Amino acid sequence: MTPVRRVVSLVPSLTEAVAAEAPDLLVGATDWCTHPADLDLVRIGGTKNPDVAAIAALRPDLVIANEEENRAPDLAALRAAGLRVQVTEIRSLDQAFGELDQLLTAVCGLPRPGWLDEAERAWAALPRxxxxxxxxxxxxxxxxxxxxxxxxxxxxxxxxxxxxxxxxxxxxxxxxxxxxxxxxxxxxxxxxxxxxxxxxxxxxxxxxxxxxxxxxxxxxxxxxxxxxxxxxxxxxxxxxxxxx
Incomplete structure (x- = not known):
């Protein structure tokens, strides 16, 4: 599989997650991707109406998306354009931890981020x-x-x-x-x-x-x-x- 060196993110949360570890991987993001505030990327529209042609022109190795925030027809159009699309499903905290670890380490090839360990500890420490x-x-x-x-x-x-x-x-x-x-x-x-x-x-x-x-x-x-x-x-x- 092609190493991931160019990423377009269609999800503000995932944009921030990748940017915190490897901002140079990101080449495009939505208009709603506001964190980090100084992120200088090509903007490719909204989460619900991404510009497929503009995304394809960026030649990403990977487009990251979410089954709730992004529409299935848009994701199908990206795949039809020959792009690799990784779709996350996050409906619980535990699922978020698992999906983030999978995306950042197994898919993007990054070291496991320290903030992910910190987040798991912070939530585990909450009293019942x-x-x-x-x-x-x-x-x-x-x-x-x-x-x-x-x-x-x-x-x-x-x-x-x-x-x-x-x-x-x-x-x-x-x-x-x-x-x-x-x-x-x-x-x-x-x-x-x-x-x-x-x-x-x-x-x-x-x-x-x-x-x-x-x-x-x-x-x-x-x-x-x-x-x-x-x-x-x-x-x-x-x-x-x-x-x-």
Missing amino acids: PTRHRTAVVPIWRRPWMVLGRDTFAGDLLRRLGVRHLQAEHPDRYPAIPLPELRAAAPELVVLPDEPYRFTAEDGPEAFPGIPAALLSGRHLTWYGPSLAEAPRVLAAQLAAARTY
Whole structure:
């Protein structure tokens, strides 16, 4: 198999993960790949609408993607253009650790990164919650969409003592009317700042009387170097929940 010397990333988390170890490998990334901030790469469109011709013109040895963030037709078009595409599936913390190790070491041929060991230690050191607060976890509004079953962010919250009330919903990101979310009587509403940028002025007002925790979306949904500090950051933000 051709050694990996040129990589195009279609996933912000994976862009950061590769850049932290071997930035020279990266030749292209999406418009949403914002970390590290000083990354100077050819931009090839969004995660959902990558420019296949522009990617092919970069002559990558590897295109890295994710089964949730990237669309199957786009990945099929890249393969039809003769490109090697590595698709990750990350729906839990343990799966994230395994997929990152596989991608960086076995696929890209890099040494196992120290931040990955640090992240595993940080999450393993979390005390087991004695109880779980119930929560709704919106990720969008107009319409309101929330975390459902089988999600990476849901697994992180569970480890931090938060059980979201739609965890058994048949959809992974269901659209649920706001009155129904309120009627579920959560103890907490968790509002990340991505993909929708919830703020104190845009979200908590929809859940009067319910404490709201404003969370860093990067620490809740990204699987990369941010995982090492995510337990500390998210735990502090959850502890700061208040009624607005």
